[in-house]
Amino acid sequence: MTAPAPMPIPQPVPQAARGELPVLSPQEAARNFVTVVTRVEPVAEALCRARTNGQADCDLQIVIDKRMELPPNAFQTLDEAGRPVVGFTLALIADARNADELAFVLGHEAAHHIAGHIPRQKQTAAAGAVLGAVLGQVTGADAAMQDQLQNIGASVGARRYSRDFELEADALGAEIAFHAGYDPVLGAGFFARLPDPGDQFLGSHPPNAQRQAQVAAVVARLKQQTGTGW
Template identity: 65%
Template sequence: MLQRLLLLCCALVVLAGCAVTTVSGPQSGANTPQVSSGPGTSQEIARSFVQVVRTVEPVAERECRARTSEVNCDFKIVVDDRPDQPANAFQTLDRSGRPIIAFTLQLIADARNTDELAFVLGHEAAHHIAGHIGRQQQNAAAGAVIAGSLAVLLGGSTEAVEVAQRRGAQVGARTYSKDFELEADALGTVITARAGYDPVRGAQFFTRIPDPGDRFLGTHPPNAQRIETVRRVAAGL
């Protein structure tokens, strides 16, 4: 199933002239196409994904350019072709600073409708627009400095100071991670809606993933809080 989906995505991308590549390592509502590994065929799933990218990517780029001049707004969408990867999507940067948004095959196959795919794309684009990678790196560096300095003041050995710095960096990186996720949910809602999809319907995938709860130094907020954020922002639109 996943291998066929990958081949179809690649073929449709070529035909559509869409900026989607593979890497190793519409309107919403009653007529929204269903995207599922159950009743949907590989061809239907692949076409839906490519259509979502073609529709949402330019909207995300417009929002990016309207909100900041400090980052590269030329998004590149890639499909992680490793069949053993779980359903996931993430945002990163290449060596030139170009934003990369990656979808695993399993996430594409597991999405129940195009609204979910659109919301995930909008959410990941929002991480870049808000500069979350750079802010997280700054928080990690600050945590390392503070923890290392405390270890020095307490007379720790070189090894103890290094351990403190590593742990401080981990804590620092997680300090505002929940806030970052909620920020991305909010801006992702705007992008999804302006692309013509239903962000509230799209955020329903939160009901199917494990709830992280409200753990201290957890990386993600409770699912209910994320869904409420999407509903609140969507209502404001």
């Protein structure tokens, strides 16, 4: 696919030594979200069609979960018809310090769909469940223990590649945000406000520093390819 030329990027919000950015007003946050969806969604859908050779449903449905009690979060799922859905909680929209963060998050969640992470995770979970069942049979476990081992195997299988999936979505999400005219490096700054998962055993997310380094590497490559120097 020939990469589209990046759209002009808004000037980054000044910050002292990349320190904490101020919280936006509800009006600013809402305007940012509308603008980001307008600019990022068509880029993500076009990349989806190109990367999947038209074999996937690339008609993204962007939704907002309006429950006020939910924490900042974004997710990708499929509706009953199999259409891809990207959801944001109100808290995440309010917590984003600039449009670049929203653009990166939207690109990241769209990337999960483009890369087929939901079916791939189901496959690894199923494989893990089979291994758990085999282990139960080999060790002569009773029915209850075999069920438990099968469930454990499915859980381990689902998490086995989850870190790789997150890094893959970070890279592709950065590409989407970049071609929509946003700064993914600035957008990935929201990692600094998240608890660092570190190197937890079977953790589902990579360390924040690794994710930021991934985004920076992707953006450096894209700048070189496009001759963009912002």
